[in-house]
Amino acid sequence: MAGSKSSIVFLLVLNLLSVSLFLCASFSPDRPTDRRILVLLDDLSLKSSHSLFFSSLQSRGYDVDFKLADDPTIAVKRYGQYLYDGLIIFSPSIDRFGGSLDVEGVLDFVDSGHDLILAADSNASDLIRNIAAECGVDFDEGPTCVVIDHSSYAVSETEGDHTLIAADNFIQSDVILGAKTIEAPVLFKGIGHSLNPENSLVLKVLSGSASAYSANPYTKLSSPPSLVGTAISLARNNARIMISGSLNMFSNRLFRSGVQKVGNLNKYVKSGNEEFVTELSKWIFHERGHLKSVNIKHNKVGETEEPQSYRINDDLEFSVEIFEWSGTSWVPYVANDVQVQFYMMSPYVLKTLSTDQKGKYHTSFKVPDVYGVFQFKVEYQRLGYTSLSLSKQIPVRPFRHNEYERFIVTAFPYYGASFSMMAGFFIFSFIYLYHK
Template structure:
């Protein structure tokens, strides 16, 4: 794709769409990671990235992708909390691992990083295709990095991403994001002049993927899919970078900062929220009822905290929302906050009875809870009394009139 392929994908829980599932009540980052490689040489060539994970408290288990003893779970329990696939050439995985097993691993709430390159196998492309489409080499004749290889415009210097001190070096394939995936985000994009094609053949027709539609990397449960394995390499970390058309030269690329922040996100060291102490009750009361009645005034509150890397801190935002829904949302409210982690709001229970999320029954008024005479029902009262009066008059006339 013409986009530098780095994509983020995340799963969310229902009541608060911004909250992700918490793996541990104490720390969401104290986890084991399985790293699958084509060759153990990658362990050395990408050591800076791996060491940064170790220094942040992760336990890495390195294995070759074709290891016959590979296993993600045993006796019904998962052995790892996250998976890194730095094995772009692997046609198949050992130990019976396949596409279905990896997708099941992700669907069960575990994290995944996929690093691909121009030699990406069908297996790696199929994994990436679950959230978009992997394409050919990304070429950019305007935003390439100046290098010793004259005319090589596949080494791209991109600054179309989160703020960084220097451009990021990218060399690999692009990725288009599936428009139907509302949880996918492009975190590294190509310039409008980029396109995806084979650099060794003539371009006889317009490329199917071009411009900023090309993702250089992308992110889901949480997942990162990168079209460049070199993006995480020591060589790119230490390389100086000068963007074509610019006189400014950076001593080091922004790759290390970029991948560090990206890995903090995917492994829940940042942007990880937890909701605790959810409570709701009728206005003016304190006890949570077994059910609500239609048109009741309801108070809802929840405490939200964010993991800072070392401890849980109050989360402060102005766009946290709560949904009260049955099949579809009936109430969508933005919560107020005391800026100490407590979010709250009040709303009226809809005039529809059934079982609503947050799993609370809503019942109609009982017969003795209505007003004795309802104004809107006066026409029906009149019709009823006039019918009775008419029947009485008819009976008198019929019985006594000769």
């Protein structure tokens, strides 16, 4: 098992919010945060057993609508308009959604720029597995398989099979998990899942240790487990999506439970579950890490109006304003790694933009000595932040016939040769005609 190249991930994040310019426009410029959330439950008793998580959403201003997953009145879209901004599926065993919702409906909901939290367990149905698979996450197919870790389990008087994991392998990102460090380990009990390594949108938020593996805790292993180590994923977010292999991770019992990791003398009165899930949900629902761009401008140096075209070797200025949503308002986004490309087939100019610390990014450069149709392109991707993909097209023309200099210094030898030839021809003609 130590030689296996696969690993276990407890929690994954998929930043489907690779938001390009058109996707940014799908959010309100005044408030990008999702406010209407539909929660689908296997059993209405989950409203009370997971009430702390739901209360944290409601206290932050979310309108949470609870429905049974098989409710025949379920609809997320009506007359072409979405009724909700976010979807939480806490129904791991459901075989078929009620109403008009199905796998395609959930994927269309995500593709339209809305967000999803999906929690499963060892009883995950084919429906839940198919939704996760479409998002690039594969749950362990083994029957009754759960994540086991004999060296990173939580000390417990009732859990003797080492399936209650004390996980502390968090992603290092203040944008996703907040600036405050989560001190206590997160308690996890559930199913593991793996990710497609070629999917660049997937982020592991919480991963298993090198000794974790996925198997049936009540049977003897006859062959190496299919999922081992840090490849086991416990949850993931993508557009933004969070996929968790544990519904219990959101429960009041684990929120309030104390935790002590085996082999560690530190005993925490309260697990890190509540802080971890709350901070992660802020990122998922765009309370953090959401960027927008406005006022993309370009003009010739010394002018203010945007021209219809540039001439080769013109000096131009480019600027764009970028703001970040703080949870209550838009604030200037400050970074030193925003770049612009002046692009035609390939970038002819690549410049890092300077910032005035107030959200405005700007630079100036000379138009290359090549004419054609160019684009100003800003492709900005940073861990945890909305990706910006901005482009603006502009033609570049050569000099017109009346825009060249009348006399070019480098052509003086040719000018001299022409005039000397004319003078010689005149002298030759005069001598030939008038001299015997």
